[in-house]
Amino acid sequence: xxxxxxxxxxxxxxxxxxxxxxxxxxxxxxxxxxxxxxxxxxxxxxxxxxxxxxxxxxxxxxxxxxxxxxxxxxxxxxxxxxxxxxxxxxxxxxxxxxxxxxxxxxxxxxxxxxxxxxxxxxxxxxxxxxxxxxxxxxxxxxxxxxxxxxxxxxxxxxxxxxxxxxxxxxxxxxxxxxxxxxxxxxxxxxxxxxxxxxxxxxxxxxxxxxxxxxxxxxxxxxxxxxxxxxxxxxxxxxxxxxxxxxxxxxxxxxxxxxxxxxxxx
Amino acid sequence: xxxxxxxxxxxxxxxxxxxxxxxxxxxxxxxxxxxxxxxxxxxxxxxxxxxxxxxxxxxxxxxxxxxxxxxxxxxxxxxxxxxxxxxxxxxxxxxxxxxxxxxxxxxxxxxxxxxxxxxxxxxxxxxxxxxxxxxxxxxxxxxxxxxxxxxxxxxxxxxxxxxxxxxxxxxxxxxxxxxxxxxxxxxxxxxxxxxxxxxxxxxxxxxxxxxxxxxxxxxxxxxxxxxxxxxxxxxxxxxxxxxxxxxxxxxxxxxxxxxxxxxxx
Numbered sequence: 336x337x338x339x340x341x342x343x344x345x346x347x348x349x350x351x352x353x354x355x356x357x358x359x360x361x362x363x364x365x366x367x368x369x370x371x372x373x374x375x376x377x378x379x380x381x382x383x384x385x386x387x388x389x390x391x392x393x394x395x396x397x398x399x400x401x402x403x404x405x406x407x408x409x410x411x412x413x414x415x416x417x418x419x420x421x422x423x424x425x426x427x428x429x430x431x432x433x434x435x436x437x438x439x440x441x442x443x444x445x446x447x448x449x450x451x452x453x454x455x456x457x458x459x460x461x462x463x464x465x466x467x468x469x470x471x472x473x474x475x476x477x478x479x480x481x482x483x484x485x486x487x488x489x490x491x492x493x494x495x496x497x498x499x500x501x502x503x504x505x506x507x508x509x510x511x512x513x514x515x516x517x518x519x520x521x522x523x524x525x526x527x528x529x530x531x532x533x534x535x536x537x538x539x540x541x542x543x544x545x546x547x548x549x550x551x552x553x554x555x556x557x558x559x560x561x562x563x564x565x566x567x568x569x570x571x572x573x574x575x576x577x578x579x580x581x582x583x584x585x586x587x588x589x590x591x592x593x594x595x596x597x598x599x600x
Numbered sequence: 601x602x603x604x605x606x607x608x609x610x611x612x613x614x615x616x617x618x619x620x621x622x623x624x625x626x627x628x629x630x631x632x633x634x635x636x637x638x639x640x641x642x643x644x645x646x647x648x649x650x651x652x653x654x655x656x657x658x659x660x661x662x663x664x665x666x667x668x669x670x671x672x673x674x675x676x677x678x679x680x681x682x683x684x685x686x687x688x689x690x691x692x693x694x695x696x697x698x699x700x701x702x703x704x705x706x707x708x709x710x711x712x713x714x715x716x717x718x719x720x721x722x723x724x725x726x727x728x729x730x731x732x733x734x735x736x737x738x739x740x741x742x743x744x745x746x747x748x749x750x751x752x753x754x755x756x757x758x759x760x761x762x763x764x765x766x767x768x769x770x771x772x773x774x775x776x777x778x779x780x781x782x783x784x785x786x787x788x789x790x791x792x793x794x795x796x797x798x799x800x801x802x803x804x805x806x807x808x809x810x811x812x813x814x815x816x817x818x819x820x821x822x823x824x825x826x827x828x829x830x831x832x833x834x835x836x837x838x839x840x841x842x843x844x845x846x847x848x849x850x851x852x853x854x855x856x857x858x859x860x861x862x863x864x865x
Contacts, residue, residue: 341652349648350641355620355742359649359735376615382799383614384624386792387606388734389749392840393820393833395793398809400800407802431804436797437841439810440834449843454857454864455754455850456841458726462773465730469653470624472731473738477620484654489720500803508727527651528660532701534647535665537672538765539696544663545704555658568658569705575657576702576721578714585720589865592719599719600854 337361343526343554358476363524365481366420368514373426377478381428381513384474385467396456397464397508398431400499407498414494415487415510416583424512429488429495430468432460434597435504451504457592457599464508475513485510490583492591504596521562526554528568602626608791608819623741628789630746631685633779638691642743646693646778649739650732661721662729662773663696665764672763679759680752680775681848689777694753694760695733697725699862700769716769719864722857729773740778750775755848757856769861786827791819793833 337360338349349356378401385399402408403426411429412421421427434451441448450456468484475482488495488510495507532547552567559566566574579586592599602625603614614621643666650664667673668691676694677686686692699716706713715721733749740747753760753775760772797812817832824831831839844851857864 338648341648349645350639351645351743353742355623356645356649356739358620359652359739362652362654364654374615378799379795380614380616380621382795383603383606384621386795386798387624387627389627389629389737391749391751392836393790394837394840395798398798398800398804400802400804402802404802435806436810436813437837439806440813440837441841444834444838446838447843448838448841450841450847450851453844453847453851454854455847458723458754458853459751461723462726462730465727466734466737469731469734470738472654473735474621474624477618478616484656486656486724489723499800500805502804502806505804525658530644530647530651533651533660533663534643535663535764537665537667537669539663539665539767539770540765541700541704541767545701548705569709571657572659572702572705573709573711573713575659576706576713576715578712579718582715582718582720586715586718588723589719 340524341527342529343558359473361524362476363522364483365516365520366483367517367520368424369517371515373480373513377480378426380478381471381474385471388466388470390463390466391459394437394459394463396433396437396460397467398433398505400429400431402427402429410498411495414491414498415485416490418485418487420483420512421485421510424514426513428511428513429499430464430508430511431501431505432464432508433505434460435502438504452598452600454599457597461508468511471511479515480513481516482511482513485512487583489585489588492595496595506592506595506597526558605789606792607794608823624738626789627741628787629748630781630785631748631787632782632785633689634782636780638745638778642745643691645743646736646739650736653731653735655728655731656724659702659724659728661698661702661725662732663698663770665694665696667692667694675763676760679756679763680750681755683750683752685748685777686750686775689779691778693776693778694764695729695773695776696766696770697729697773698770699725700767703769717863717865722862722864726773733776736776744780745778746781747776747778750777752848754850754853757860761860771857771860771862791823
């Protein structure tokens with residue numbers, strides 16, 4: 336049952352069921368792809384699903400660049416930390432938090448959009464891009480395609496902007512490699528924190544929630560060891576967030592955003 | 601056909617089809633709710649779907665507070681700009697960009713997570729919260745429930761944090777009102793920008809993309825006038841982004857995040 340895999344806990348149950356929940360619960364990141372292409376019709380469906388996600392005040396502050404050219408994918412792969420699956424996926428979507436469109440509307444109207452200078456509006460850009468992209472992830476699953484997000488596209492945002500010819504006030508928020516899952520890939524649904532660790536009722540209760548982390552550390556250790564990886568969750572989180580040296584250049588994001596025209600003040 | 605409503609364009613077509621795409625394309629924001637409750641089983645399913653979304657390095661940097669208490673919903677409604685549907689929805693989910701959990705792990709381990717100080721990590725918090733919440737939106741639709749995001753929860757983040765008893769390093773990213781759609785609500789699928797205005801191939805072409813905005817302004821004017829609302833898209837975007845005075849207090853988000861323990865440097 337997909338709910339037991341999702342939590343790595345054979346006692347988990349779900350009182351409601353349908354095909355969409357089943358598909359959502361069974362999602363895993365796909366990093367090895369089969370040979371078939373993603374068709375233009377499928378791409379159209381992914382973007383239509385993305386555009387169907389909610390967006391703050393209908394601002395639609397995002398764009399997406401569909402990359403299929405092998406050389407460009409290779410260059411983006413190198414810029415994003417050298418992850419091979421970026422080049423190997425038949426389709427690499429770069430999701431753009433895009434305040435450039437609104438700035439261009441303003442320029443053409445001879446007016447100004449000062450709200451675009453603030454962190455709040457940058458946040459709306461990233462959040463609305465994420466809502467859209469997650470809809471594309473689910474749409475891809477529904478078409479038998481797999482995907483994986485690539486945060487490494489933020490390692491070198493200015494070089495990525497140059498590669499994609501981004502206008503001012505636009506930044507690559509994340510990539511999404513898309514393709515047919517290679518059944519030979521060694522991977523599975525990764526267990527998540529027990530629901531009681533993230534869901535609070537009426538008010539936040541840190542002590543009650545955190546009580547569930549030890550059991551999760553054990554479950555994730557067991558899951559990781561199946562793939563020859565060491566460590567539980569706590570250890571991996573602490574390593575990942577240790578400091579600027581663990582951020583692959585992304586600790587510079589604030590200054591970079593300002594140079595790209597998203598001052599985020 | 602749902603694709604024609606999505607783009608407000610009777611000539612739109614989609615070359616692939618399935619139940620999940622149909623559900624995604626037909627989503628609209630629901631702001632009037634019927635009397636039935638959202639059950640505990642449904643809430644469990646929404647959160648399980650949310651946890652099934654991708655998350656950067658499995659950090660899972662979010663939490664969600666489920667609010668059903670009528671008085672608390674009323675107070676949150678007032679804090680979020682007085683939108684009545686926050687109080688009227690049977691379930692109001694407050695999605696928390698939560699770096700507090702990782703900070704507490706570090707404190708218990710006697711170590712530090714300096715990466716949590718940076719804007720990059722705040723962005724990961726908001727993005728991963730959004731990916732999760734969008735999965736909950738789709739899960740809700742699959743259960744016959746409607747929803748609407750509430751960005752107004754960022755109007756007064758410190759008061760919201762106090763109301764929900766949030767620990768340090770956690771901020772309400774957005775709310776989500778959930779309930780059974782009231783069939784009497786006057787609302788429809790809102791047309792989005794033509795796909796050619798947001799989808800680029802290989803590189804970003806602002807001139808080609810923006811050529812499609814005029815037609816969209818006409819479509820959205822027609823849509824708005826059906827509901828007695830004036831204006832096309834351009835006009836509404838420019839009004840919404842005019843400046844700090846159009847941001848309902850959210851221009852202060854950067855300083856507020858710092859005070860809440862998300863320094864975002």
